[in-house]
Amino acid sequence: MITFPNAKINIGLNILRKREDGFHDIESLFYPIGLSDVLEVVKSNEFEFSSTGLDIPGNSDSNLCVKAFRLIQQDYEIGNVKLHLHKVIPMGAGLGGGSADGAFCINLLNDLFELNISLENRLKHATQLGSDCAFFIENKPVIATGRGDVLTSTTLDLSGKWIALVNPSIHIGTIDAYREVAIRKPKSDLKKQIAKGLNTWEENIFNAFEKSVFQKYSKIEEVKNNLYQLGAEYASMTGSGSTVYGIFEEEPRLNFNSFFTWKAKV
16 A cells, blocks of 8 residues: 655744653644655565665664554554655655654554554554654644644635745754744734734744754755745745745746755645
8 A cells, every 4th residue: 555645834833831741832833735755555474664765864663654563563463564665755854754654654554454543543643653743644734732742623725825845955953953942932822823814924923943043054044035035925944944935826936956846736
């Protein structure tokens, strides 16, 4: 069986407080987009994990697809599988690609072995993999709070808009990013700010990581400014970086030589 784990963007990202467990409480809108990896899972006598596409750092045991399989195998009587991941979504880029791979693997194993795992339990398994993995189980726009695992439905619909991504091939470690991010509670919650309309977002909706990331990597700030110059209605860094996205009314002409770029109509 084959599935296509997709990326997400963060519309607004507030870091509200550091928790006693070492994580942070956040507030963000997660929005799924079409840029996707490819994941294949087939039944096998022996377990095997392989990958193509972008080089994945670290050993295979740390890959979230492998961790997802081990998690399901631990709780359900399933045999071994061969997992193959073709990596397209840049890593360390704020797009949630690894989290998507793990969550989609849970859903695919559920279908392949006809486990009939409830949505509630799939969400619980995904949360064990990582803070934002649960989002990709249902894979629909949500307001994320808590560690990113408390998900509330939103009516935001960007259908008809164009979304463009630009990644300048800078890897930003999540731990390092959180170490330097500013913690503050906004005057108004994100849901209210989003409801005011896209034409107000530039002045009211921010990614808390931008200030510290832009200070270290001016190239990323330049990308954001360039997207506005190209006519973006709203532009922002996503996650803890380094990808910047723009939302456009019409298809943009991207002119970022040597950078990873992607665009699609929602």
